[in-house]
Amino acid sequence: MSNPTPIETDGAPATDNPYSQGVRAGDTLYVSGYGPVDPETGAVVDGDIQAQTRRVLENIAAVVDEAGGDGLDDVVKVTVYLTDLEDYERVNEAYGEQFGEEPPARVCVEVSRLPEDVRVELDATAYLGHHDD
Template sequence: MEKKMIQTDQAPKAIGPYSQAIQVGNLVFTSGQLPVDPGTGEMIVNDIQAETRQCLNNVEAILIAAGTSLKNAVKLTVFIKDMNQFSKINEVYAEFFPEDKPARSCVEVARLPKDANIEIEAVAMIL
């Protein structure tokens, strides 16, 4: 099976030596997405719901570039700095997944790149 690098300017550029996503067969694996606005390069801060929304928009943009979408996501991983924000994150998350919810893990971590409060990655199918 061949692997293919996925790249789009509709999501933030990678800040290190990695791809925005890799496609293998009919699966797409995104790298973790921070709450960075791809148009300005600025990170959204101090509003966990806006941060969550931007992370999911970034993941969605990458999946669209790969020929799929969040509707075909099978697994997301959410990394957060403060588990006390879990319910606020879930409110926004539910907007993106009103039905057919993918599997998910949510992990509190000590620190994220750029001192972000949240980072989200996904695995999705290309149908």
């Protein structure tokens, strides 16, 4: 098994905090939690919870791509953090548009607060082994 390798990309928000955007360990990629932050500006994107969910998924896909994967197609597990479960159905709509007929396993929890007071954050695990064939 290879050593864990940090993944960094300009396609997802950079961080000054002590964590990597993602870490690849063998065929598994662990993607850090992302809020709806535009990687070019570093600002939270405007728009409703669906637009913000789409931005979060774009950030995750960029990290998977950088690790040698195929965006959201390689994601096998997601955790969704919401500050208000009233947003659950609208987040599901945006999430379902991105993952389609074979979505990954998922957990969704309501939390009291997220960094920068965003309403949604997601983290993910991806399987990249089939790209080594």
